[in-house]
Amino acid sequence: MADVNLFVSSANATTERRISPGWTIAQLKAKLEPICGVPPVWQQLELFVGAAQEGVRIEAADEDRTTVGAFELVPYARLHVADLRPASEQLDLTDVAAVDKFELTDAEYAARSDTVLAWKRQQKLGRFAAPGAAHFAAEAAAGGVVVGARCRTGDRRGTVRYVGRVPELPRAPVPEDDDIWVGVEFDEPVGRGDGRAGGRRVYACRPSHGSFLRPGAVEIGDFAEEDPFASDDEL
Structure with missing residues (x-):
């Protein structure tokens, strides 16, 4: 069967992905983890076709053997990934204050040799340029x-x-x-x-x-x- 383009949505993102009907449900969940950030064991998959308010759950007793092709994959339907983890364990990727950031002081940045500032200094551009006319x-x-x-x-x-x-x-x-x-x-x-x-x-x-x-x-x-x-x- 040919691959099918689906919209994959989660609490943190929506993207378009090409899904192979030959994948097992377990394989699909493993491929979805880097996209939605939800471990496979905590994923609940629902397929929404058109303007349907209720989705069709993609699940099976043996997800390692059941292929995605067993479900009706309509091109450009929406595959929603719900996170079943307790709220205290879920990652809120919209809260930028909770995300660790790489920070440098002005002095540390100026001392680096792999920065735009260092390149401008080497090329004598911007404030490092010789005074002109x-x-x-x-x-x-x-x-x-x-x-x-x-x-x-x-x-x-x-x-x-x-x-x-x-x-x-x-x-x-x-x-x-x-x-x-x-x-x-x-x-x-x-x-x-x-x-x-x-x-x-x-x-x-x-x-x-x-x-x-x-x-x-x-x-x-x-x-x-x-x-x-x-x-x-x-x-």
Whole structure:
């Protein structure tokens, strides 16, 4: 006889299983124990077909010789496994507080070499990654080096037009700088370009008014634009 798919239910779970009519009742109960957690000697099996309110008990005087095929196995009927043990001996698998758990302290977990944390540490990912451009851009912003801020470098004054990486420019002399550049548009034509780098427009700027500088070379402050025609003698 061909195998039959049945829904196996118990107090703790419901699952679909393929049942062979050639199994004895004893064999069936042994196979059900890992599914429902009820020892064979305490199992009471009932087969419910369709919407039937009463089931047909699968039992026999000699369960080692009686096969499951002796009962009418309708595909996708429900085979319910009742636990006949005293309530005090039954396992309540829905009570997670009663289940022993494997626990580690944060220090014990950090010391292990077979964890996701250890893998991230080895691969330098997440919080173990080297600070990147976004980190140093944030640091620059924390220091006030943000687009639109007034600034000066030496005696040249201007406005910050760009903060970030510029792949076309030389790499940072020290890793900590992480290639962050500050694009400045000076008030006067004392710059070295117009906001382009390697032919690519990085920020809009008037010709000869732009320069790329490291954040440390830029001083942020309330630096008003100077009047080149003003006289020191004027009151």
